[in-house]
Amino acid sequence: MKSLERANFGTKLGVILATAGSAVGLGNVWRFPYMAGQNGGAAFILIYIGCVFLLGLPCMISEFIIGRHAASNTARAYAKLSPGTPWAIVGYLGVLTGFLITGYYAVVSGWCIQYIGASLLGHLHGDPEHVRHYFTAFSTNPLRPIIWTVLMLGISHIVIVHGIRDGIERASKMFMPTLFILLLIIVAASCMLPGGYKGIEYLFKPDFSKVTKDVFLGALGQSFYSLSIAMGCLCTFASYFSRQTKLPGTAVQIACIDTLVAILAGLMIFPAAFSVGVEPDSGPSLIFITLPNVFQQAFAQLPEVGYVISLAFYFLLSLAALTSLISLHEVSTSFFSEELHISRTWAATIVTVTCSVIGAFCSLSLGNTDSLTFAGKTLFDWFDFITGQIFLPIGGFFTCLFVGWYLPHKLVRDEYTNWGTLRGGMFHSYLLCVKYLCPLLIIMIFLHQLGFI
Numbered sequence: 067m068k069s070l071e072r073a074n075f076g077t078k079l080g081v082i083l084a085t086a087g088s089a090v091g092l093g094n095v096w097r098f099p100y101m102a103g104q105n106g107g108a109a110f111i112l113i114y115i116g117c118v119f120l121l122g123l124p125c126m127i128s129e130f131i132i133g134r135h136a137a138s139n140t141a142r143a144y145a146k147l148s149p150g151t152p153w154a155i156v157g158y159l160g161v162l163t164g165f166l167i168t169g170y171y172a173v174v175s176g177w178c179i180q181y182i183g184a185s186l187l188g189h190l191h192g193d194p195e196h197v198r199h200y201f202t203a204f205s206t207n208p209l210r211p212i213i214w215t216v217l218m219l220g221i222s223h224i225v226i227v228h229g230i231r232d233g234i235e236r237a238s239k240m241f242m243p244t245l246f247i248l249l250l251i252i253v254a255a256s257c258m259l260p261g262g263y264k265g266i267e268y269l270f271k272p273d274f275s276k277v278t279k280d281v282f283l284g285a286l287g288q289s290f291y292s293l294s295i296a297m298g299c300l301c302t303f304a305s306y307f308s309r310q311t312k313l314p315g316t317a318v319q320i321a322c323i324d325t326l327v328a329i330l331a332g333l334m335i336f337p338a339a340f341s342v343g344v345e346p347d348s349g350p351s352l353i354f355i356t357l358p359n360v361f362q363q364a365f366a367q368l369p370e371v372g373y374v375i376s377l378a379f380y381f382l383l384s385l386a387a388l389t390s391l392i393s394l395h396e397v398s399t400s401f402f403s404e405e406l407h408i409s410r411t412w413a414a415t416i417v418t419v420t421c422s423v424i425g426a427f428c429s430l431s432l433g434n435t436d437s438l439t440f441a442g443k444t445l446f447d448w449f450d451f452i453t454g455q456i457f458l459p460i461g462g463f464f465t466c467l468f469v470g471w472y473l474p475h476k477l478v479r480d481e482y483t484n485w486g487t488l489r490g491g492m493f494h495s496y497l498l499c500v501k502y503l504c505p506l507l508i509i510m511i512f513l514h515q516l517g518f519i
Contacts, residue, residue: 095335
């Protein structure tokens, strides 16, 4: 039974927007559109949606069940549901993963803030080599990226200390609609460019000849990571759900929002890119090197419009990064507050300060600092590799085993059906996925990332 003292989200809209905010992030903008365009367009999108239903939704619902039933931080949730067993380690792994991601994700989030200023001041105008040099000079600077990293963590800190309803929920109700409005404005402007239809065709024309094993595994991995599975975010946020929240329906709505944002990001990027004859690449270079030139060239006849679109784009990116950062911050804040029996403010301060230090070292490792490079990888790259390719698959795998094989099926069914008030017609299909299919798919993702398949 949920503790009476524990905070809850105040509205259904708050639940959806806050949890969707944790899923919608930079990966939706720089990875999904590129993968869709290069791997069959609409064919990839269809495969991705299938992967969301087969893997993403069951995993998300599982974390919701654990979080809401235990009504605790992620580490304590697993421990409460499995007292005296090693299953508690899975919860601690989720908190650790979210904590480490917070540190290095804040670095990239800070880059977005820098580019808002660069757009305002016109520093991104010039040839492609100029923009590339600007990004390299900024990202390797020993001080400026750290300032923006701390600023982003500070903003998330302010939101977190105000609690669930007055902090996270209120911020989500402002940030997420603003993000969608900006996204739709840029999509409209991009699609109306001369030759923009080629970008739309590139994204939506199905080419099943490009569908291979690697495309399927890529879509599978994207569906897993895009929904923030095994980072502790979903489990932590679910601990603030009310008994009336419909877990399966909420999961579907969040997955739909996340997928819609990813597809709209493609409609934002590809028409503009194709209108000037540029094929977008992937990763940070897409949004910090390629796109400034794309916007500049695409709106060359209307430079004022190009200026506004570029500014809106980086403001949008900052919001996407911030909503994810807030949810990651909350994972660790909730943990420290409950385990150390301290106030939310003190717990948030611990997270903000320690993650600022982590972020500072990750940022410094991108410069000419050999002492922060190990085995050919920078500290930033190691954090990304260990959390993304090791911790997340392991956490997701054992979460599925925990719900599918350890927890009593009655407990799982009660949460799934809101104690019998929902029909739960898909419950047996969900349980089969969690017990058998999802663990298998996560193993495939894990092995694919490590190059074994």
